[in-house]
Amino acid sequence: KNQVEQSPQSLIILEGKNCTLQCNYTVSPFSNLRWYKQDTGRGPVSLTIMTFSENTKSNGRYTATLDADTKQSSLHITASQLSDSASYICVVQTTGGYNKLIFGAGTRLAVHP
């Protein structure tokens, strides 16, 4: 069964600190892995998209890694800001059909001053 699992479920950090969010998937066939940021009550916004051959991708203070062998990905946030408080959703796209996106449950991050 295609699944995407994220950990931790929630996280609280202090402003300025770094953090890493995890994503494990059992999706086959694999097309790409995406990380989205979703502010409360808003639509998700894409942070990165990585295909099978990409190990690392950065978007400002966000750096995503992908290990296709172990089927794991991480999202590292550097020097966190209050505006980073949001849910971060890991999504894996399979090639098994049109627009087959498998969503993780998300990690809720709270950055405190």
Add this chain to the structure above:
Amino acid sequence: KAGVTQTPRYLIKTRGQQVTLSCSPISGHRSVSWYQQTPGQGLQFLFEYFSETQRNKGNFPGRFSGRQFSNSRSEMNVSTLELGDSALYLCASSLDPRSSYEQYFGPGTRLTVT
């Protein structure tokens, strides 16, 4: 370039009623997907339309239906509303969902069923 727009943003309906939500994709995007998001279930795929054809459907009852018009605008309809249908309904558009094209989400429609 304008983003994905959804109307209305907020909606309150009573059990048993029906509702229609609208989504206008980014100009040039032919694929529109709909998702339901609830605190307990997270994001769940409803269906996807490309060039007015439904190409993919999630595991939702027949009360949930949709369509896409020739200008790529899409509507989603829910009939005989139940309390459990209360959720944030998100629409997303992309150029071509068969590859790694970016998918852009709208702000969502918050539906409350009382």
